[in-house]
Amino acid sequence: MKKLLYTMVLLAGLFSACEEPGTSILYDKTFLELDAATTVTGSKTYTYKRVDDGSGVPSGFIVNLGSAQLSNPVDFTFEVDATESTAVENLHYTLNGNTGTIAANSNTVELPITILDDNINPGEQFSIVVNLTTADVEINPNYQSGTHMIQITCDSDLGGDYSYSVTGQSTDGCCPDETTQTGTLTLTDEGDGVYTISDWSAGLYLTWYEVYGITPDFDMSGRVTDICGNISGEFGEPFGTNTVINGTVNPDTGVITYTWVNGYDDMATVTLTPM
DSSP: OOOOOOOOOOOOOOOOOOOOTTOSSOOOSOEEEEGGGGSSSSEEEEEEEOOOSSOOEEOOOEEEEOSSOOSSOEEEEEEEOTTTOOSOBTTTEEESOSEEEEOTTOSEEEOSEEEOGGGOOTTOOEEEEEEEEEESSEEOGGGSEEEEEEEEEOOOOOOEEEEEEEEEEOOSTTOOSOEEEEEEEEEEEEETTEEEESBTTTTHHHHHHGGGTOOTTSOBOEEEEEETTEEEEEEEOTTSSEEEEEEEEOTTTOOEEEEEEOTTOOEEEEEEEEO
């Protein structure tokens, strides 16, 4: 299997649908909508920092007033659809009532829902489906029901220089033998548990694929996310497929161990030791 290094020119008509509340449809009335419902999928993901303190955190679920601000408050009621939700009340969240008010001269309010972050484990994701039921103004039927996906993260401090040991296997005919090597690389902290690895392959692409144009100056960086000691990432690699990374952080030593595999089934296990 010969790999061909190529340059792709992406001719993309990039656009974004940056919506203000109520602007996604032609609607000439004053109305309410769930913010999570205004996305293409009708769903938004909310990430909370788990602190194991025995108390929950505000949900951040928003109701929008789809008009100019009013001089009087707008009251409404809502419900959580327990049948459609995967989150369990009093385990993953609590309801602090089923009513809300958008204050006068305002356009938004947060729903009175508390997320019980201590009861959510890394890698778990649960849904809370909310329906607006009644209001002082009309409820936009297109955005009356929204799905709120909840997950947790933890404090993360993995940025710095690491020495690595890697063992990998290429599927290319150029280099059929298992390869083990060592070196150094850097994790750059991008904030919120996201890191850029200076060379996610830990030098294997340079060792294997210099014949196809990989040089020491080639950008082999990739971004990974640390969620409570679980490392994951997916990004493009030089030969047109995606690389998937999964790993863990040893909380006592700070050693990171991850595996990567690309679309050709090249794979490797990398151990990073803080320097």
